[in-house]
Amino acid sequence: MFELLKEQPADKILMLMQAFREDPRETKIDLGVGVYKDANGNTPVMRAVKAAEKLWWEQETTKAYTGLAGDPAYAEAMIDLVLGDAVPRAAVSAAATPGGTGACRQGFDLVRMANPAARVWVSDPTWPNHLSILKHMGMERVDYRYFDEETRGVDFDGMMADLAGVKAGDVVLVHGCCHNPTGANLNLAQWRELVALLNAKGAIPMVDIAYQGFGDGLDEDAAGVRLIASSVPECIIAASCSKNFGIYRERTGLLMTVAQDTAKQKLNQGTLNYLNRQNYSFPPDHGARLVTLVLNDPGLRADWAAELEEVRLSMLGLREQLASELQRLSGSDRFGFIAQHRGMFSRLGATPEQVARLRDEHAIYMVGDSRLNIAGLNKTTVPILARAIVDVGI
Ligand code: PLP
Ligand code: TYF
Numbered sequence: 001m002f003e004l005l006k007e008q009p010a011d012k013i014l015m016l017m018q019a020f021r022e023d024p025r026e027t028k029i030d031l032g033v034g035v036y037k038d039a040n041g042n043t044p045v046m047r048a049v050k051a052a053e054k055l056w057w058e059q060e061t062t063k064a065y066t067g068l069a070g071d072p073a074y075a076e077a078m079i080d081l082v083l084g085d086a087v088p089r090a091a092v093s094a095a096a097t098p099g100g101t102g103a104c105r106q107g108f109d110l111v112r113m114a115n116p117a118a119r120v121w122v123s124d125p126t127w128p129n130h131l132s133i134l135k136h137m138g139m140e141r142v143d144y145r146y147f148d149e150e151t152r153g154v155d156f157d158g159m160m161a162d163l164a165g166v167k168a169g170d171v172v173l174v175h176g177c178c179h180n181p182t183g184a185n186l187n188l189a190q191w192r193e194l195v196a197l198l199n200a201k202g203a204i205p206m207v208d209i210a211y212q213g214f215g216d217g218l219d220e221d222a223a224g225v226r227l228i229a230s231s232v233p234e235c236i237i238a239a240s241c242s243k244n245f246g247i248y249r250e251r252t253g254l255l256m257t258v259a260q261d262t263a264k265q266k267l268n269q270g271t272l273n274y275l276n277r278q279n280y281s282f283p284p285d286h287g288a289r290l291v292t293l294v295l296n297d298p299g300l301r302a303d304w305a306a307e308l309e310e311v312r313l314s315m316l317g318l319r320e321q322l323a324s325e326l327q328r329l330s331g332s333d334r335f336g337f338i339a340q341h342r343g344m345f346s347r348l349g350a351t352p353e354q355v356a357r358l359r360d361e362h363a364i365y366m367v368g369d370s371r372l373n374i375a376g377l378n379k380t381t382v383p384i385l386a387r388a389i390v391d392v393g394i
Pocket of ligand 2 (some may be wrong): 011013014032033034094127129254
């Protein structure tokens with residue numbers, strides 16, 4: 001049987017991680033995989049998470065199964081973090097998932113169960129896993145324009161023109177904040193226009209929010225998803241705790257549905273439970289438990305929010321330093337977009353050849369589409385990157 005299997009394409013981002021590890025050059029700089037790194041290149045366990053882990057070790061009395069949707073307190077805490085008071089609690093159903101990836105996967109599965117004919121619209125470009133999961137599931141995907149190669153901002157006119165083609169029942173996947181891979185995001189007026197279009201078409205938004213707190217702040221980054229949740233009849237939300245709690249390997253996510261018609265809440269909840277059971281029964285608990293402890297303890301929560309804010313501001317500082325260094329070296333404002341982008345990533349808009357030269361000649365690793373992880377930089381490496389960017393003619 002196994003001889004019938006075909007080789008599957010490897011994940012390019014993870015391949016890059018491996019290539020970086022194998023590079024013997026001491027000056028090498030890793031701007032590839034989307035993991036936050038401090039100025040020393042470490043990905044620390046956040047203070048509040050470490051404290052919660054200690055507390056939980058003391059408090060935990062059993063490792064017996066939780067429920068199919070995970071611990072209800074985790075869902076409550078996360079619904080509050082993501083949605084605030086945008087919608088009545090009775091409109092929301094939620095289930096814990098293994099990471100935000102699990103939430104996306106389960107969300108697509110939910111779409112397919114409800115409407116096998118639904119097409120899923122995705123931004124061009126988007127996180128490659130969105131594409132590979134949809135392909136793996138045999139779901140029809142349509143791309144909408146998103147990135148303006150000239151300005152390196154959002155091509156909002158192109159996006160709206162393409163989304164004018166959605167049919168009732170189609171699902172439109174959007175990034176809640178800190179778009180991966182471009183770093184370019186909608187403003188609130190554009191979110192409003194998008195909502196109006198989706199409502200006019202009868203399309204269902206699905207929001208993937210994996211970087212809440214990495215852009216403009218915890219509430220600011222949730223403004224788009226809250227607007228959507230409060231203004232459309234139905235939506236799906238996939239949230240990740242990997243980045244904002246720094247618990248990547250604990251695999252902690254939440255899939256939510258919001259239905260203004262609260263009579264649908266029970267059916268949705270039952271479906272989310274069902275989907276968890278079909279795929280892995282009970283979702284992982286440890287990360288969810290840490291998140292719940294942190295969010296529900298005022299002291300831990302304040303400390304977590306403060307550390308997250310330090311992380312956010314350090315990335316913003318690096319963006320500003322890089323943009324001004326590039327302005328100085330290039331004598332032009334064409335890199336101003338780096339300071340405008342938000343989150344971990346910016347797409348430089350370089351050619352694959354230029355990206356290869358950065359790697360071969362300067363030992364600087366970024367994803368082939370010229371996405372760089374801002375958090376891979378520090379004050380010392382920013383000028384090195386800026387000189388290399390100008391050197392390869394970007
Ligand atoms: N969605 C996007 C856009 C991402 O960049 C990520 C990345 O890490 C995820 C979802 C999910 O991450 P995880 O499964 O590690 O929570
Ligand atoms: O885009 C990134 O770099 C992060 C991390 O298969 C990641 O989202 C990358 C690849 C992958 C899973 C997570």
